[in-house]
Amino acid sequence: MPRTTKRHMKDQIYDIFLGRIQRGEINHGDRFVDTAVAEEFNVSRMPVRDALMRLSHEGYLDSTTRGFTLPNLSMRQICEIFELRRLLEPRAAALATNQLTEDDIATLTRAVEQSERTLETGEIESLYAASEDIRRTWIMAVPNIELRDTILRYMAQIQAVRMATLRDATAHETLVDLQRDMLRAFVERDAAKVELLLLRYVLAGEDSFLRLKAREQD
Structure with a gap:
């Protein structure tokens, strides 16, 4: 060759x-x-x-x-990645708000509808796929290329954490509600609200993960 x-x-x-x-x-x-x-x-x-x-x-x-x-993360690494997410993702999502196209909004709408259906079906794999579609859509609209690439760099490293938290029945409804609220804020082009909601979303995932870990150690 x-x-x-x-x-x-x-x-x-x-x-x-x-x-x-x-x-x-x-x-x-x-x-x-x-x-x-x-x-x-x-x-x-x-x-x-x-x-x-x-x-x-x-x-x-x-x-x-x-x-x-895929990387096998330590508890320290996971906590540090959550810290990175709290610092970077809310601002990145706010920057993406006015960059989203009508096709992006349509993709987000379909993904949120898919997430909502899992509240009845309990299909965690479907919730995972919808959550990844939501995350990937707004991240790819972030106009700051360095910021976007930094977030993309640790996307793979949070997959195991994401699957664990999405299996948490306590967090399931909360996360879907936040996805629904974020979609509404994206549609309204309300960057400040998107920033707040994304921070709440990351914090909810972190709280779910730490709660599950504590339960495993009991």
Whole structure:
């Protein structure tokens, strides 16, 4: 394979895996070995290895002796990521408010409707997917590229936390209510209200996570 084609394939594999991570399609039990991924893409190991190593260097994957996995976060790291989210995400969402297109609003509306249905069905995977759609839509509308990329960098690292908190029946209704309120604020282009609601959303997720951890230790 020509050198330029190898470089192109390496970037393609990187983009595909990054997208899978950010859409929540990769779970913490998944493990990726370069030879198996090379078979999937019908390429040699080198572009696969380069792509997976880049994802590892950027914090999206952990490199182990048995392949690549999502990061296994310590309690300290999780608490620090929540702190980052409290500091960055409310302001980022406020900045995104007036940048959202009509298509973005339509996507947010469908996702919130999907979340609302889970209050009756209890389908946590559907709630997870809807929550990821909401989060990804407003993040991609953030006009400050450095801020957006910083938030995207730790999206993969909060997936296990997100799945745990969404399984918390106590928090389920609260989180859906906040998603509904945020949609209304986005539609009204009320950046100040969006900022407040996003902070409340992060705090609700953090409270749920800490409550679940305390329950596990009892």
